[in-house]
Amino acid sequence: MGRVFMHAFPLLLLFAGRTLAQAPPQDARSTEIPNTDTHFKPKAFWRHASHGTLGEWEDRKRFLRGQILSAAGLDPIPEKTPLNPEVFGRIEREGYTIEKVLLETMPGYFLAGNLYRPLGKAGRFPAALRAHGHWRNGRLENTPLCSVPGFGINMARQGYVVFAYDMVGWNDTVQTPHEFGSPVEQLWGFGPLGLQLWNSMRAIDFLQSLPDVDPDRIAMTGASGGGSQTFLLAAVDDRVKSSAPVNMVSAIMQGGSPCENAPNLRVGTYNVEITALMAPRPMILVSSPWDQSRNTPREEYIVIRGIYSLYGKAQNLENVEVEAQHNYNRESREAVYRFFGKHILRQADMSQFSEKPFQVERSEDMLALHGKQLPKNAVDHDGLFRQWRDSAMRQTAQTRDQAVLRQRLAYALASEWPSRVVSEVSGEDIVMGRAGKNDRVPGRWHPGKGSPLLIVHPDGSAAAVKTSQAQAALAAGRPVLSIDAFQTGSAVAPRDRSHRYFLTFNKSDDANRVQDILTALAFLQSQTSGRIELRGVGNAGIWCLFAAAVARGEVQLEADLDDFQGRDDDFLRRFFVPCIQRAGGLDAALRLTESFRQPPSTSGSRQE
Numbered sequence: 001m002g003r004v005f006m007h008a009f010p011l012l013l014l015f016a017g018r019t020l021a022q023a024p025p026q027d028a029r030s031t032e033i034p035n036t037d038t039h040f041k042p043k044a045f046w047r048h049a050s051h052g053t054l055g056e057w058e059d060r061k062r063f064l065r066g067q068i069l070s071a072a073g074l075d076p077i078p079e080k081t082p083l084n085p086e087v088f089g090r091i092e093r094e095g096y097t098i099e100k101v102l103l104e105t106m107p108g109y110f111l112a113g114n115l116y117r118p119l120g121k122a123g124r125f126p127a128a129l130r131a132h133g134h135w136r137n138g139r140l141e142n143t144p145l146c147s148v149p150g151f152g153i154n155m156a157r158q159g160y161v162v163f164a165y166d167m168v169g170w171n172d173t174v175q176t177p178h179e180f181g182s183p184v185e186q187l188w189g190f191g192p193l194g195l196q197l198w199n200s201m202r203a204i205d206f207l208q209s210l211p212d213v214d215p216d217r218i219a220m221t222g223a224s225g226g227g228s229q230t231f232l233l234a235a236v237d238d239r240v241k242s243s244a245p246v247n248m249v250s251a252i253m254q255g256g257s258p259c260e261n262a263p264n265l266r267v268g269t270y271n272v273e274i275t276a277l278m279a280p281r282p283m284i285l286v287s288s289p290w291d292q293s294r295n296t297p298r299e300e301y302i303v304i305r306g307i308y309s310l311y312g313k314a315q316n317l318e319n320v321e322v323e324a325q326h327n328y329n330r331e332s333r334e335a336v337y338r339f340f341g342k343h344i345l346r347q348a349d350m351s352q353f354s355e356k357p358f359q360v361e362r363s364e365d366m367l368a369l370h371g372k373q374l375p376k377n378a379v380d381h382d383g384l385f386r387q388w389r390d391s392a393m394r395q396t397a398q399t400r401d402q403a404v405l406r407q408r409l410a411y412a413l414a415s416e417w418p419s420r421v422v423s424e425v426s427g428e429d430i431v432m433g434r435a436g437k438n439d440r441v442p443g444r445w446h447p448g449k450g451s452p453l454l455i456v457h458p459d460g461s462a463a464a465v466k467t468s469q470a471q472a473a474l475a476a477g478r479p480v481l482s483i484d485a486f487q488t489g490s491a492v493a494p495r496d497r498s499h500r501y502f503l504t505f506n507k508s509d510d511a512n513r514v515q516d517i518l519t520a521l522a523f524l525q526s527q528t529s530g531r532i533e534l535r536g537v538g539n540a541g542i543w544c545l546f547a548a549a550v551a552r553g554e555v556q557l558e559a560d561l562d563d564f565q566g567r568d569d570d571f572l573r574r575f576f577v578p579c580i581q582r583a584g585g586l587d588a589a590l591r592l593t594e595s596f597r598q599p600p601s602t603s604g605s606r607q608e
Contacts, residue, residue: 023424023431027493028438029486029512035499036254036261040270042303054310061277064269065236070411071265072197072232073189073388073582076395081107083206087115089368091361095119096156098361100368101163102172105202106387108379112172112368113139113165113203116152117212121159126217126344127207128155129200129233129240130164133224133248133328134257138170140367142360145327146223149366151336153358158337159345161213165203167225167259168192172369173199176381179258184568186263186503189582190388193232193262200233208239216241219340223247223286223328228260228271235277242343244336246286246328249275249300253292254504263503263578267414276304280313282343286335287319291326316343330355389581396584405588410550412583413511417552421523430481432523441516442490443483451530451556452479454520456540460489469535469558479528483520485543486512503578510543511577517547521555531556538562542575549592558598 034040069075082104089100099115118125132148135141139148152162169178169192181191200220208215219242222230227248234240248255254271255261266274275285285301287293293300301319308317320335337353347353364370379387399405410416420435430445444461453473457464464470464482473480484491487509495509507515517534524532534555536544541559548557564570566586571577590597 023422023433023440024438025440027440027486027491029506030493030495032438033496033499033502034266034270034505036256036501036504037252038254038505040251040254040272042272057307057310064274064277066407066411067267067269067414068232068236068265068274070408070579070583071189071262072194073191073262073392073579074194074198074236075189075408075411075583076399077201078106078198078388078391078395080202080205083202083209085206085209086368089365091365092119093153093359096153098152098366100366101165101206102368103202103206104375105199106384108375108377108387109175109384110173110374110378111165111199111202113163114149114152114366114368116156116160116162116164118156118159118161123212124214125159125161125212126219126340127161127163127210127213128340129203129207129218129220129222129230130162131200131220131222131226131229132164132167132170133222133226134167135224137363139164139166140171140363145325145329147328147330147333147358147360149360150330150355150358151221151328151333154333154337154355155340157356158341158353160219160340161207161210163203163207165199167229168196168199172367175374175378176384180381181258181262183572183576185385186578187568187571187576187581187585188385188389188392189262189579190385191262192257192259193265196229196259197232197236200229201237204233204237204239215239217344219243219344221246221336223332224326225255225257225259226328228255231271231275231278234281234283235274238281240278240281242282242340243278244284244286244339245275246332246336247288247291247293247326249285249287249296249304250292251300251303252295261501261504264412264414264507266505267507272300272303275300276307279304279307280311280316282316282339283318284336284339285317285319286328286332287321288324288326289321290324297321392582396588399584402592405584406550406592408583409546409580409588409592412577412579413514413546413550414507415511415515415518415547415550417550418519418522421519421526423523432483432519434519439512439515439519440491441483441485441519443481443520446474446480447527448474448477448479450476450478451533452481452524452528453533453535454481454483454517454524454555455535455537456483456485456517456520456544457537458488458539460484460491462489464537467535467537473533479524481520481524483516485516485540488513508576508578510575513540513543514547514550514577517543518551521547521551525553533558536560539574545589545593545597546575546577548596549589554596556598557593557596 166173221244223246287296461482
């Protein structure tokens with residue numbers, strides 16, 4: 001039996017950062033480049049639950065849920081069209097049945113799986129989603145290290161309805177490959193992580209529609225990539241009442257597949273914090289001393305338990321360490337049976353949850369498309385992407401609430417309005433940064449009287465102050481701030497973008513430029529009075545437009561768009577930000593700035 005960890009620890013919060021006294025000497029966005037194999041440490045401090053930080057965590061929880069959904073391309077949630085479930089090919093065995101399933105999770109797109117049900121019992125049963133990992137045979141994997149059928153059969157015998165379903169591009173679910181996500185698709189938030197997360201949401205819809213399922217008792221489990229899918233779904237869908245991510249919750253390895261990585265997903269966070277969003281619902285972390293979960297009893301479990309302590313529900317979290325390689329073996333499965341038995345079945349006798357021998361069916365009797373074609377309305381990969389994009393455009397057009405549009409853009413840009421700006425001034429030179437963020441925004445600052453001007457040029461502050469607009473404002477004695485937005489002017493610096501999942505953890509250059517403009521606007525608000533004039537020259541006009549769209553308070557905006565029409569090609573060439581089209585793109589930015597956007601001056605179509 002594996003070792004169980006349920007110790008009491010002081011509270012470790014993941015969401016508080018240290019405060020800087022001044023701008024840092026280097027911009028961390030170019031020097032600190034996290035990736036899947038970074039050893040993440042909680043940006044945290046130790047406190048006791050009695051200090052009243054539950055509200056802070058709930059705020060953080062709401063924010064992170066929004067970030068996950070945005071990165072997955074699921075903000076807003078797509079329309080839930082009819083699943084048109086096909087359940088067929090019933091096999092009856094002693095104590096359980098197995099059936100094949102096809103679900104139409106989007107029009108013309110089909111998810112396949114197997115449904116395991118109790119036989120000879122009546123009533124409404126709890127249900128479990130079983131997500132497989134990157135095992136060779138997917139949901140049909142049956143080896144000493146992992147048996148998906150073994151789990152389904154034993155859970156059905158114990159009184160659960162189990163739906164074991166495919167990852168995208170696996171077994172029967174092959175209308176897309178498992179690995180995709182071109183730059184154009186990234187603009188629309190279309191990738192395997194989001195499509196898989198959507199399939200998981202629809203799988204719960206399916207389970208809840210079954211007459212023999214109790215819709216309020218849904219559990220989920222999976223190992224490896226299936227573990228990632230488990231904690232991602234539990235993070236954003238409260239219908240998961242108990243969960244068991246196996247061999248995947250780690251601070252030292254965040255997942256090596258596109259189905260575990262999407263642009264913006266872990267900007268400012270990591271899997272341990274995402275997993276903690278399950279709190280206070282019951283969860284067991286099954287770990288191994290021989291894979292990426294090897295530190296779980298001493299590190300990840302302690303951090304997550306601190307969050308459970310905020311709710312007074314530390315008893316709802318457990319960790320079992322199983323002495324085996326990366327796995328979901330019998331010992332790991334039995335730990336999950338016991339945990340679900342305690343929290344879902346409410347059983348006190350754990351001896352009944354030992355795994356019983358099982359017989360695995362032939363693959364052809366389990367595969368939903370063996371000897372069967374997809375329905376005639378099935379779409380291919382390109383057709384599914386077109387549908388995804390068209391649906392996103394309709395949802396943007398139908399959204400009238402400007403606060404909702406602004407929030408979507410802010411998530412895509414991974415932007416924030418700084419709570420405090422730190423700065424250093426030496427003559428005309430200034431360096432600004434957000435407190436606690438270690439970013440650095442150089443520029444030139446000319447105090448004065450009257451309404452301030454922030455001018456941004458793609459070649460940096462030196463070029464900006466030479467423009468006619470800057471010179472006229474200086475001559476009038478107005479406050480003028482020009483900046484070297486990220487990777488422009490004196491801010492140009494080496495930045496290693498070579499990691500495959502660079503954008504999962506790091507913002508694009510253009511998104512960082514928008515943030516620098518927001519930081520500069522916040523600085524001006526703290527230093528001067530009057531409505532700020534924001535002027536973007538050349539390509540910087542696009543940066544300024546999107547900054548104004550998400551800024552706190554109105555600005556007087558004059559931005560050169562120079563034939564930027566918001567097409568995919570425009571974004572690829574001139575303003576690459578993942579998920580920006582899914583969030584509304586140029587249409588949303590123009591709508592949000594319509595009331596305070598000024599037409600460009602006659603020289604606005606060229607860089608001065």
